[in-house]
Amino acid sequence: MEKLKMQNHDVIGSNIDKIAGLFPNCVTERLGKDGKPELTIDFEKLQAELSNDILAEGEERYQFTWPDKRAANRLANTPTTMDLASLP
Secondary structure, three states, X not given: OOOOOOOOOOHHHHHHHHHHXXXXXXXXXXXXXXXXXXXXXXXXXXXXXXXXXXXXXXXOOOOOOOOOHHHXXXXXXXXXXOOHHHOO
């Protein structure tokens, strides 16, 4: 019987791979926190690839937001080895 990997999928890495497939010139390398090279997105190049007109800062638009929304997104995309049985 094959054992299951008890770790969730690396969502951020998967998204970077998808962007690299569509826009390879928008992906670059940098040194990560551990000193090893990692892929990252050059958002200025990606923004130029996706739009002729760039939305100006403060320009009115619809968005759904709340305090610490970025922190919640980072937490949701953090790899984990926990399962529902280990929750209190």
